[in-house]
Amino acid sequence: MSSEMWVSSARTWLLQNRDLGPRYLAENTTLTGARRLRTYGIGLIVGLAAVGCAYGQYAGRPHNEYLHWSGLGHRPGGRPNSAVLAATAGLFCFFVGAGLAAVAQECGAVPLVALPRGGTARGRSVLARVTGSSSARAIDGSSPISQMTISRPLGIGDGTVGGIVIVRPVPRINGAFLFEPTPHVDERGFFCRTFDAEVMRTVRIDPAAFAQDSLSRSARGVVRGLHVRREDGEAKLVRCSYGAIFDVVVDLRPASPTFRNWEKFELRDDEQVSLYVPAGCAHGFQALTDPADVSYRIDRPHDPTEDVSIAFDDPELAIPWPLPVAAMSSRDRGGPPLAAAMKLLG
Secondary structure (H helix, E strand, C coil), rough: HHHHHHHHHHHHHHHHCCCCCHHHHHCCCCCHHHHHHHHHHHHHHHHHHHHHHHHHHHHHCCCCCCCCCCCEECCCCCCCCHHHHHHHHHHHHHHHHHHHHHHHHCCCCCECCCCCCCCCHHHHHHHHCCCCCCCCECCCCCCCCEEEEEEECCCCCCCCCCCCEEEEECCCCCEEEEEECCCEEEEEEEECCCCHHHHHHCCCEEECCEEEEEEEEEECCCEEEEEEEEECCCCEEEEECCCCEEEEEEEECCCCCCCCEEEEEEECCCCCCCCECCCCCCEEECCCCEEEEEEEECCCCCCCHEEEECCCCCCCCCCCCCCCCCCHHHHHHHHHHHHHHHHHHH
């Protein structure tokens, strides 16, 4: 292959794969710390060597005493080949950018956010800064995480390529998250993705851990809960698929920094927000509409022998349920107070 053909091929490849470094970093999230640093340390060295080559060519020294590119970087008369310099700069940015991002992640500064390969520049952004609390179901530890905005393709077959998901940690419940999608609305109605494995991974929730999906329908005023599970507990994703609910989470994990805190939410069908409830937290809700459908996704198969109910009107919690209670199960109505339930949880 001639020098000009090689340069042209290299330039085309770089233009087509200009986001390869970030993509590789985002898609290879399982490397251990030592392997990740070693891999990108080598990349940094190669990038610096490429800059050395470029400098040698630009300075008019094709026969650099350290490195030699067989004159690919020079045109007759000693002038540098701009295409080779551009290719070298691209390689340098790839290796240095990937290396610095890997080091930053290894130091706990940023998580990996795997995003689509095409689309807008915003859609290719792969890093999000983090400063808040981590997920209790973290895959690889508990580095702090704060709000982030993620772009994902909707793929609804009409040319729509982007969908924004805002991921918000719940400050009063350590490890709880709200996943707020942006429904695509048009004259037909709306389309909304309610679960995305890659988005789950951004906050180190293992999407493969979920084992069962369930759905409840409740009349207005019905209260379900408060429910918690003994032994290993269960993490869950909760979403109001139809209507609206007043939702409550209580942190009952003794080792949690937010132990005995509770928080309330309003989940609605026109927003399709999903609430991630960490294992060891009690959960309950009241239907605000007639009916209200609630979808649950749990990470352990249900075992009724491990269920524990807590009185919805426990005076210590003093949860302000917004409506008069229309109906409850006998188990929930007879639920013990919080202090007694804590003893059942061990």
